[in-house]
Amino acid sequence: MKVPFPANLNLQKKLISPMGKHILITGGTGLVGKHLTSLLLEKGYTVSHLSRKTGNNPKVKTFLWDVAKGSIDADCIIGVDLIVHLAGAGVADKRWTDGRKREIISSRTKSIALIYNLLKQHPHQIKKVVSASATGFYGDCGNELVTETSVPAKDFLGQCCVAWEKAVDEGAALGLEILKLRTGVVLTDEGGALKQLALPIKFGFGTILGSGKQWVPWIHLQDAIDLYVFGIEKELTGVYNMVAPNPATNAKLTITVAKQLNRPLWLPKVPAFALKLALGEMSAVVLASTKVSAAKTEQAGFVFKYPTIKEAIREIYA
Ligand SMILES: NC(=O)c1ccc[n+]([C@@H]2O[C@H](COP(=O)([O-])OP(=O)(O)OC[C@H]3O[C@@H](n4cnc5c(N)ncnc54)[C@H](OP(=O)(O)O)[C@@H]3O)[C@@H](O)[C@H]2O)c1
Structure with missing residues (x-):
């Protein structure tokens, strides 16, 4: 059979050269998105945002x-x-009223559905969707090490992640490759959970939340950004956990931050019931124990720059 010679060589070149790739990021103005945008631009990609x-x-x-x-x-x-689908209303930004819960889910599911509707109606050259998901998928699992094949939690965050991933998976029917990165707590001093945890520590009011024994799935911001780029550039599809290979407990994380900042931790632990009273259902964000495996991500060839909590916190607060 005669293989037709490409009519437009320049177009062919653009499609196969990573340097010429054009990436559309939803939620590209957020904590992860702005750093991912900078790195992609640095690497020679064209980047646009949906905002x-x-x-x-x-x-x-x-x-x-x-x-x-x-x-x-x-x-x-x-x-x-x-x-790259990062858009979503902040999970810990506001109290979880029914309306807020609907917004947390629909900002992740209806958003990608809007894009897929466009793809159904217009010609395009999009090959792949790389989407955030979250380790909230697994919920409160005590000391069990969960992997990508573990079952989802029945609580709000677990079901939110199930709906989010399902909405993203609809792209497979359009012939798209799908990669979902179940993200743990992204550590940076610019925002997110670590900034909130470190603030009272800086003022000498740092304390451990709950028993402190709950496992926190975490990843340094730089590794998170690098893993997005890895997922964009490699033939990676399906689900991968976006967490460092050495999970830490809440106590270990808090003590490591206090040590690095040279501050004492003298207050008693905040009991779980007080957090439940203050935060309601949202207390799951700080009280759930989720020990997440990074084995599949490492087996795919990703090398973490900050594999331990000590290295990550030292880099962030050095
Ligand atoms: N950071 C973490 O620790 C962490 C952990 C697990 C999972 N994740 C997930 O990873 C993704 C990126 O995280 P991030 O920390 O960069 O999030 P982020 O800072 O909260 O940014 C998310 C972006 O989503 C857009 N957005 C917010 N509310 C929206 C709404 N109601 N409708 C549509 N778009 C909305 C905003 O972009 P515009 O203002 O430009 O519209 C915002 O900048 C999120 O989906 C998040 O859930 C993050």
Whole structure:
């Protein structure tokens, strides 16, 4: 059989060269997204964002959407090779009312569905979707080491992750490759859980939450960004845990931060019941014990720059 010679060599080159790839990021203005954007631009990718607000980075074209209203700028998919889906209402930003819970889920599920609807209606060259998911998938598992094949939790976060991953998986029916990265607590002093944990420690009011024995699945921000790029550049599909290979307990994490900041931890532990009273159902975010395996991620060839909590915290607060 005669193989037709590509009519447009430049287009062919663009499709197969990683340096020419165009990546559309949803939620690209967030904690992970802004650093991923910088690294991808540095590596020579073209990056555009889907956002709720106009962007201010001259190197990034921003397309607008309103997930709740179901509106999206259809031009956002033009020339795009791969989508990174990070958008989602902050899980620990506001109290979990029924309305907030719906927003946490729909900002992750309806958002990707909006994009898939566009792909059904317009010609495109998108091959792959790399999506965030979360280790909240596994819920409170005590000391059990959970892997990508473990069952999801029945609680709100577990079911949110199930719905999120299911919505992302709909892309397979459109011929897309799907990669989901179940992310643990991303450690950086710029925001997120570590900033909140470290603030009272800096003022000498640091304390361990609950028993302190609960396992915290964590990853240094740099490793999280590098793992996204690894997932973009390698033939990786399915689910991978985005956590460092050495999980730490809440006590170990808190003590390591206090030591690095040279501050005492003199207050008594905050009992679990007090956290449940103050935070309601959302207390699961700090009280659940989730010991997550990074074995599959390491077997795929990913090498962590910060494999232990000591190395990660030392780098962050050095
Ligand atoms: N950071 C962590 O520790 C961690 C842990 C586990 C999982 N994850 C997941 O990884 C992803 C990225 O994390 P991140 O820390 O970078 O999150 P982030 O800082 O909260 O950013 C998420 C982005 O999503 C967009 N967004 C927020 N509310 C939205 C809504 N109601 N509808 C549509 N878009 C909305 C925003 O972008 P615009 O303002 O530009 O629209 C925001 O910048 C998230 O899905 C998060 O759940 C993060």
